[in-house]
Amino acid sequence: MSLWGWILLACAVSIATKFAGYLVPAKLLDNPRMLRVAGSLTIGLLAALTAVNTFASGQALVVDARVAALAAAAVALWLRAPFLVVVAVGALAAGLARLLGAA
Amino acid sequence: MLPSRSPAVRVALSVAIATGLYGLSFGALSVAAGLDLLQTMALSLLLFSGGSQFAFVGVIAGGGSGISAMSAAALLGIRNGVYGMQINVLLRPARWRKLPAAHLTIDESVATATGQTDPDEQRRGFWAAGIGVFVLWNLFTLVGALAGNAMGDPARWGLDGAAVAAFLGLLWPRIRTREPAAIAVVCAAVTLVAVPLVPAGVPILIAAVVAAALGLAGLGPVTEGLEPDVEPYPTGPAGSPRGDA
Numbered sequence: 001m002s003l004w005g006w007i008l009l010a011c012a013v014s015i016a017t018k019f020a021g022y023l024v025p026a027k028l029l030d031n032p033r034m035l036r037v038a039g040s041l042t043i044g045l046l047a048a049l050t051a052v053n054t055f056a057s058g059q060a061l062v063v064d065a066r067v068a069a070l071a072a073a074a075v076a077l078w079l080r081a082p083f084l085v086v087v088a089v090g091a092l093a094a095g096l097a098r099l100l101g102a103a
Numbered sequence: 104m105l106p107s108r109s110p111a112v113r114v115a116l117s118v119a120i121a122t123g124l125y126g127l128s129f130g131a132l133s134v135a136a137g138l139d140l141l142q143t144m145a146l147s148l149l150l151f152s153g154g155s156q157f158a159f160v161g162v163i164a165g166g167g168s169g170i171s172a173m174s175a176a177a178l179l180g181i182r183n184g185v186y187g188m189q190i191n192v193l194l195r196p197a198r199w200r201k202l203p204a205a206h207l208t209i210d211e212s213v214a215t216a217t218g219q220t221d222p223d224e225q226r227r228g229f230w231a232a233g234i235g236v237f238v239l240w241n242l243f244t245l246v247g248a249l250a251g252n253a254m255g256d257p258a259r260w261g262l263d264g265a266a267v268a269a270f271l272g273l274l275w276p277r278i279r280t281r282e283p284a285a286i287a288v289v290c291a292a293v294t295l296v297a298v299p300l301v302p303a304g305v306p307i308l309i310a311a312v313v314a315a316a317l318g319l320a321g322l323g324p325v326t327e328g329l330e331p332d333v334e335p336y337p338t339g340p341a342g343s344p345r346g347d348a
Contacts, residue, residue: 006169007142010159011149013177019205021187022196029188037318038181043283044290044314045179046154046274048307049161051291053266056298056306058166069264070271077275082121087128090268095261 065097111219111228118211118232122153123239128269129156130247131254135262136164140248147244151237152209154273155180158307161266167304175304178311186213193217194226207233290314 001009028034054070055061072093076086126147133143138160146156155176162172187208190196193216196204207230216229254260278284290310297306 001169003138003163003169004142006173007138007145007159008149010155010173010176011145013173014150014152014155014180014183015206017177017180017184018187018208019202021184021189021208022191022201022205024184024188026188026192029185029192033319033321035185036321037315038185039283040286040314040318041178041311042154042182043274043277043286044310044317045158045175045307046270046277047287047290048294048310049158049175050267050270050274051294052165052298052307053161053263053270055295056165056303058303059299059301061295061298065261066264066267069261069267072264073268073271076268077272083269083272084121084125084128086272087125087265087268090271091261091265093261094264094267097264098261 062103064103065094068097068102069094109224109227109231111215111224112231114218115212115215115228115231115235118215119235119239122211122236123243125153125269126240126243127247127250128265129153129160129240130244130249131251132157132164132247132262132266132269133160133244134248134251135254136160138163140245140252143244143248144241147241150176150180151206151240152176152180152183153240154210157266157269157273161270162304162307164263164266165303167307168302171302171304171308175307175311178308183208186210189213190216190229194222194229204229204233207237209233209236211236286314286317289317 050070054066055063057064069090073086073090076089081089129147130143133146133156134140138146146159150156150159158179159172159176162175163169187205190204190208190213191201194204212229212233215232216225219225219228251262254262274287278287290313293313294306294310297309301309
Protein backbone atom coordinates (compact mmCIF):
# COMPACT_ATOMS: atom_id res chain seq x y z
CA MET A 1 0.00 0.00 0.00
CA SER A 2 1.25 3.51 -0.81
CA LEU A 3 2.03 6.15 1.82
CA TRP A 4 -1.28 7.83 0.94
CA GLY A 5 -3.10 4.60 1.78
CA TRP A 6 -1.51 4.36 5.22
CA ILE A 7 -2.20 8.06 5.89
CA LEU A 8 -5.89 7.68 5.08
CA LEU A 9 -6.11 4.45 7.08
CA ALA A 10 -4.47 6.18 10.08
CA CYS A 11 -7.04 8.99 9.76
CA ALA A 12 -9.94 6.51 9.57
CA VAL A 13 -8.67 4.61 12.63
CA SER A 14 -8.32 7.89 14.56
CA ILE A 15 -11.88 8.97 13.79
CA ALA A 16 -13.22 5.49 14.60
CA THR A 17 -11.35 5.41 17.94
CA LYS A 18 -12.71 8.79 19.01
CA PHE A 19 -16.25 7.93 17.90
CA ALA A 20 -16.12 4.53 19.61
CA GLY A 21 -15.70 6.37 22.91
CA TYR A 22 -19.13 7.95 22.39
CA LEU A 23 -20.78 4.62 21.63
CA VAL A 24 -19.46 2.27 24.30
CA PRO A 25 -21.11 2.22 27.72
CA ALA A 26 -19.47 4.57 30.21
CA LYS A 27 -19.14 1.63 32.62
CA LEU A 28 -15.78 0.91 30.98
CA LEU A 29 -14.48 4.01 32.74
CA ASP A 30 -14.87 2.12 36.01
CA ASN A 31 -12.38 -0.46 34.81
CA PRO A 32 -9.01 0.66 36.23
CA ARG A 33 -7.11 -2.01 34.28
CA MET A 34 -8.32 -0.65 30.94
CA LEU A 35 -7.38 2.89 31.97
CA ARG A 36 -3.95 1.67 33.11
CA VAL A 37 -3.28 0.01 29.75
CA ALA A 38 -4.33 3.12 27.82
CA GLY A 39 -2.21 5.38 30.07
CA SER A 40 0.84 3.11 29.96
CA LEU A 41 0.58 2.84 26.16
CA THR A 42 0.68 6.60 25.78
CA ILE A 43 3.76 6.93 28.01
CA GLY A 44 5.56 3.92 26.51
CA LEU A 45 5.00 5.04 22.91
CA LEU A 46 6.14 8.61 23.54
CA ALA A 47 9.25 7.33 25.35
CA ALA A 48 10.01 4.95 22.47
CA LEU A 49 9.54 7.71 19.89
CA THR A 50 11.87 9.99 21.87
CA ALA A 51 14.52 7.25 22.03
CA VAL A 52 14.29 6.34 18.33
CA ASN A 53 14.41 9.94 17.17
CA THR A 54 17.45 10.62 19.36
CA PHE A 55 19.62 7.53 18.83
CA ALA A 56 18.45 5.55 15.78
CA SER A 57 19.77 6.01 12.28
CA GLY A 58 18.01 3.33 10.27
CA GLN A 59 18.93 0.13 12.12
CA ALA A 60 22.08 1.56 13.71
CA LEU A 61 22.40 3.28 17.07
CA VAL A 62 24.42 6.48 16.88
CA VAL A 63 25.34 9.37 19.18
CA ASP A 64 25.20 12.61 17.21
CA ALA A 65 23.95 16.20 17.39
CA ARG A 66 20.47 14.98 18.36
CA VAL A 67 21.71 14.14 21.88
CA ALA A 68 22.41 17.85 22.34
CA ALA A 69 18.80 18.49 21.29
CA LEU A 70 17.53 15.97 23.86
CA ALA A 71 19.56 17.54 26.68
CA ALA A 72 18.62 21.10 25.74
CA ALA A 73 14.93 20.18 25.46
CA ALA A 74 15.04 18.53 28.89
CA VAL A 75 16.50 21.69 30.42
CA ALA A 76 13.86 23.84 28.69
CA LEU A 77 11.07 21.57 29.95
CA TRP A 78 12.52 21.60 33.43
CA LEU A 79 12.40 25.40 33.29
CA ARG A 80 8.72 25.08 32.28
CA ALA A 81 9.18 26.54 28.82
CA PRO A 82 6.12 26.31 26.52
CA PHE A 83 6.03 23.51 23.93
CA LEU A 84 6.96 25.65 20.93
CA VAL A 85 9.98 27.08 22.77
CA VAL A 86 11.08 23.55 23.69
CA VAL A 87 10.92 22.49 20.03
CA ALA A 88 12.85 25.58 18.90
CA VAL A 89 15.50 25.00 21.59
CA GLY A 90 15.88 21.41 20.37
CA ALA A 91 16.39 22.53 16.78
CA LEU A 92 18.83 25.24 17.84
CA ALA A 93 20.88 22.82 19.98
CA ALA A 94 21.15 20.26 17.16
CA GLY A 95 22.07 22.98 14.66
CA LEU A 96 24.73 24.45 16.99
CA ALA A 97 26.18 21.03 17.79
CA ARG A 98 26.57 20.38 14.05
CA LEU A 99 28.15 23.76 13.54
CA LEU A 100 30.66 22.81 16.24
CA GLY A 101 31.49 19.61 14.42
CA ALA A 102 29.11 16.96 15.80
CA ALA A 103 27.88 14.40 13.26
CA MET B 104 -24.18 35.61 27.38
CA LEU B 105 -21.27 37.08 25.49
CA PRO B 106 -18.60 34.51 24.78
CA SER B 107 -15.92 36.77 26.26
CA ARG B 108 -17.75 36.68 29.61
CA SER B 109 -17.42 32.91 29.73
CA PRO B 110 -14.29 31.84 31.63
CA ALA B 111 -14.25 28.52 29.74
CA VAL B 112 -14.23 30.26 26.36
CA ARG B 113 -11.42 32.59 27.44
CA VAL B 114 -9.35 29.61 28.54
CA ALA B 115 -10.26 27.78 25.34
CA LEU B 116 -9.00 30.64 23.20
CA SER B 117 -5.63 30.82 24.95
CA VAL B 118 -5.27 27.03 24.68
CA ALA B 119 -6.19 27.20 20.98
CA ILE B 120 -3.55 29.84 20.26
CA ALA B 121 -0.78 28.02 22.15
CA THR B 122 -1.62 24.65 20.60
CA GLY B 123 -2.30 26.03 17.15
CA LEU B 124 1.14 27.61 17.08
CA TYR B 125 2.86 24.31 17.53
CA GLY B 126 1.15 23.16 14.38
CA LEU B 127 4.07 25.10 12.85
CA SER B 128 6.49 22.47 14.13
CA PHE B 129 4.28 19.61 12.97
CA GLY B 130 3.99 21.04 9.45
CA ALA B 131 7.74 21.59 9.17
CA LEU B 132 8.63 18.15 10.57
CA SER B 133 6.11 16.41 8.35
CA VAL B 134 7.53 17.76 5.09
CA ALA B 135 11.05 17.14 6.45
CA ALA B 136 10.00 13.49 6.93
CA GLY B 137 9.13 13.31 3.25
CA LEU B 138 5.36 13.81 3.26
CA ASP B 139 4.05 16.30 0.73
CA LEU B 140 1.85 19.29 1.51
CA LEU B 141 -1.45 17.51 0.85
CA GLN B 142 -0.46 14.47 2.93
CA THR B 143 0.57 16.75 5.79
CA MET B 144 -2.75 18.61 5.63
CA ALA B 145 -4.70 15.33 5.44
CA LEU B 146 -3.18 14.32 8.79
CA SER B 147 -4.02 17.64 10.47
CA LEU B 148 -7.56 17.80 9.04
CA LEU B 149 -8.59 14.15 9.38
CA LEU B 150 -6.39 12.45 11.95
CA PHE B 151 -6.36 15.61 14.12
CA SER B 152 -4.50 14.41 17.20
CA GLY B 153 -1.12 16.04 17.76
CA GLY B 154 0.69 13.14 19.42
CA SER B 155 -0.47 10.62 16.82
CA GLN B 156 0.46 12.94 13.96
CA PHE B 157 3.97 13.46 15.38
CA ALA B 158 4.22 9.68 15.84
CA PHE B 159 3.22 9.00 12.23
CA VAL B 160 5.79 11.36 10.70
CA GLY B 161 8.39 10.41 13.34
CA VAL B 162 8.26 6.76 12.24
CA ILE B 163 8.39 7.70 8.54
CA ALA B 164 11.33 10.07 9.19
CA GLY B 165 13.20 7.18 10.84
CA GLY B 166 12.76 5.02 7.74
CA GLY B 167 9.86 2.99 9.16
CA SER B 168 7.14 1.50 6.96
CA GLY B 169 3.67 2.94 6.47
CA ILE B 170 2.12 0.15 8.53
CA SER B 171 4.44 0.87 11.49
CA ALA B 172 3.63 4.58 11.25
CA MET B 173 -0.11 3.89 11.10
CA SER B 174 0.08 1.43 14.03
CA ALA B 175 2.04 3.83 16.25
CA ALA B 176 -0.45 6.62 15.50
CA ALA B 177 -3.43 4.30 16.16
CA LEU B 178 -2.05 3.03 19.50
CA LEU B 179 -1.21 6.53 20.68
CA GLY B 180 -4.77 7.56 19.76
CA ILE B 181 -6.39 5.02 22.09
CA ARG B 182 -6.50 7.61 24.88
CA ASN B 183 -8.81 9.68 22.67
CA GLY B 184 -11.33 6.84 22.93
CA VAL B 185 -11.16 7.11 26.71
CA TYR B 186 -11.62 10.88 26.47
CA GLY B 187 -14.63 10.23 24.23
CA MET B 188 -16.28 8.15 26.96
CA GLN B 189 -15.66 10.94 29.49
CA ILE B 190 -17.04 13.68 27.26
CA ASN B 191 -20.08 11.57 26.38
CA VAL B 192 -20.87 11.22 30.09
CA LEU B 193 -20.09 14.87 30.81
CA LEU B 194 -21.87 16.65 27.93
CA ARG B 195 -24.36 14.04 26.73
CA PRO B 196 -24.25 15.42 23.16
CA ALA B 197 -27.31 14.98 20.96
CA ARG B 198 -27.05 12.12 18.47
CA TRP B 199 -26.22 14.31 15.45
CA ARG B 200 -23.54 16.14 17.38
CA LYS B 201 -21.66 13.01 18.35
CA LEU B 202 -19.58 12.77 15.19
CA PRO B 203 -18.32 16.38 15.24
CA ALA B 204 -17.80 16.11 19.00
CA ALA B 205 -15.81 12.91 18.47
CA HIS B 206 -13.58 14.57 15.87
CA LEU B 207 -12.86 17.44 18.27
CA THR B 208 -12.09 15.08 21.17
CA ILE B 209 -8.42 15.78 21.86
CA ASP B 210 -6.25 16.57 24.88
CA GLU B 211 -6.98 20.29 24.76
CA SER B 212 -10.79 20.22 24.45
CA VAL B 213 -11.11 17.54 27.13
CA ALA B 214 -8.82 19.40 29.53
CA THR B 215 -10.74 22.64 29.02
CA ALA B 216 -14.13 20.97 29.55
CA THR B 217 -13.21 18.85 32.56
CA GLY B 218 -11.64 21.85 34.28
CA GLN B 219 -15.07 23.49 34.60
CA THR B 220 -17.80 22.53 37.07
CA ASP B 221 -20.86 24.21 35.54
CA PRO B 222 -22.35 22.01 32.77
CA ASP B 223 -22.93 24.99 30.44
CA GLU B 224 -19.34 26.12 30.89
CA GLN B 225 -18.10 22.58 30.30
CA ARG B 226 -20.02 22.50 27.03
CA ARG B 227 -18.78 25.93 25.92
CA GLY B 228 -15.20 25.07 26.90
CA PHE B 229 -15.23 21.81 24.96
CA TRP B 230 -16.60 23.26 21.73
CA ALA B 231 -14.61 26.50 21.88
CA ALA B 232 -11.31 24.70 22.53
CA GLY B 233 -12.07 21.94 20.00
CA ILE B 234 -13.07 24.29 17.17
CA GLY B 235 -10.39 26.86 18.07
CA VAL B 236 -7.59 24.29 18.09
CA PHE B 237 -8.90 22.69 14.88
CA VAL B 238 -8.88 25.96 12.95
CA LEU B 239 -5.52 27.23 14.24
CA TRP B 240 -3.80 23.82 14.18
CA ASN B 241 -4.63 23.41 10.51
CA LEU B 242 -3.73 26.99 9.64
CA PHE B 243 -0.32 26.74 11.32
CA THR B 244 0.29 23.25 9.92
CA LEU B 245 -0.08 24.80 6.47
CA VAL B 246 2.31 27.65 7.34
CA GLY B 247 4.83 25.22 8.86
CA ALA B 248 4.69 22.89 5.87
CA LEU B 249 5.20 25.75 3.41
CA ALA B 250 8.11 27.08 5.50
CA GLY B 251 9.58 23.57 5.81
CA ASN B 252 9.42 23.11 2.03
CA ALA B 253 11.26 26.39 1.58
CA MET B 254 13.99 25.47 4.07
CA GLY B 255 15.57 22.62 2.11
CA ASP B 256 17.87 20.18 3.94
CA PRO B 257 16.16 19.51 7.29
CA ALA B 258 19.29 18.40 9.20
CA ARG B 259 21.04 21.70 8.49
CA TRP B 260 18.31 23.53 10.40
CA GLY B 261 18.34 21.06 13.27
CA LEU B 262 14.85 19.81 12.41
CA ASP B 263 15.82 16.31 13.56
CA GLY B 264 16.60 17.92 16.92
CA ALA B 265 13.18 19.58 16.83
CA ALA B 266 11.56 16.14 16.48
CA VAL B 267 13.46 14.85 19.53
CA ALA B 268 12.38 17.90 21.54
CA ALA B 269 8.74 17.53 20.39
CA PHE B 270 8.47 13.93 21.59
CA LEU B 271 10.15 14.72 24.90
CA GLY B 272 7.78 17.68 25.26
CA LEU B 273 4.74 15.43 24.74
CA LEU B 274 6.10 12.85 27.21
CA TRP B 275 7.25 15.25 29.94
CA PRO B 276 3.91 16.33 31.47
CA ARG B 277 2.88 12.67 31.78
CA ILE B 278 5.75 11.54 34.00
CA ARG B 279 5.26 13.46 37.19
CA THR B 280 5.54 10.43 39.47
CA ARG B 281 7.80 7.39 39.74
CA GLU B 282 5.60 4.75 38.10
CA PRO B 283 5.12 6.48 34.73
CA ALA B 284 8.82 7.44 34.78
CA ALA B 285 9.71 3.76 35.22
CA ILE B 286 7.46 2.79 32.30
CA ALA B 287 9.10 5.47 30.14
CA VAL B 288 12.63 4.30 30.99
CA VAL B 289 11.82 0.62 30.42
CA CYS B 290 10.13 1.32 27.08
CA ALA B 291 12.95 3.58 25.88
CA ALA B 292 15.51 0.89 26.81
CA VAL B 293 13.53 -1.89 25.10
CA THR B 294 13.28 0.28 21.99
CA LEU B 295 17.02 0.90 21.81
CA VAL B 296 17.81 -2.80 22.28
CA ALA B 297 15.39 -3.63 19.46
CA VAL B 298 16.65 -1.02 16.96
CA PRO B 299 19.56 -3.07 15.52
CA LEU B 300 17.52 -6.31 15.54
CA VAL B 301 14.29 -5.50 13.68
CA PRO B 302 13.27 -3.23 10.78
CA ALA B 303 12.84 0.52 11.43
CA GLY B 304 9.48 1.39 13.01
CA VAL B 305 9.03 -2.03 14.64
CA PRO B 306 10.94 -1.16 17.86
CA ILE B 307 8.23 1.38 18.69
CA LEU B 308 5.55 -1.29 18.36
CA ILE B 309 7.55 -3.67 20.58
CA ALA B 310 7.72 -0.89 23.19
CA ALA B 311 3.93 -0.52 22.89
CA VAL B 312 3.47 -4.23 23.68
CA VAL B 313 5.76 -3.91 26.70
CA ALA B 314 3.90 -0.79 27.88
CA ALA B 315 0.53 -2.53 27.54
CA ALA B 316 1.85 -5.55 29.45
CA LEU B 317 3.11 -3.28 32.25
CA GLY B 318 -0.32 -1.63 32.37
CA LEU B 319 -2.12 -5.00 32.39
CA ALA B 320 0.13 -6.16 35.24
CA GLY B 321 -1.20 -3.21 37.20
CA LEU B 322 2.12 -1.36 37.20
CA GLY B 323 0.74 1.62 35.36
CA PRO B 324 -0.84 4.51 37.22
CA VAL B 325 -4.59 4.85 36.86
CA THR B 326 -4.65 8.37 35.52
CA GLU B 327 -1.08 9.50 34.72
CA GLY B 328 -0.52 9.19 31.02
CA LEU B 329 -4.18 9.81 30.45
CA GLU B 330 -3.96 13.33 31.74
CA PRO B 331 -4.26 15.62 28.74
CA ASP B 332 -0.91 17.15 27.83
CA VAL B 333 -2.07 20.67 28.58
CA GLU B 334 -3.01 22.30 31.86
CA PRO B 335 -5.34 25.13 30.98
CA TYR B 336 -6.15 25.84 34.61
CA PRO B 337 -3.74 26.66 37.41
CA THR B 338 -5.15 23.96 39.69
CA GLY B 339 -6.02 20.34 38.85
CA PRO B 340 -9.21 19.59 36.93
CA ALA B 341 -12.38 19.84 38.97
CA GLY B 342 -15.62 18.10 38.10
CA SER B 343 -13.87 15.34 36.18
CA PRO B 344 -16.22 12.45 35.46
CA ARG B 345 -13.44 10.05 36.40
CA GLY B 346 -14.41 7.89 39.33
CA ASP B 347 -18.01 9.03 39.62
CA ALA B 348 -19.14 7.94 36.15
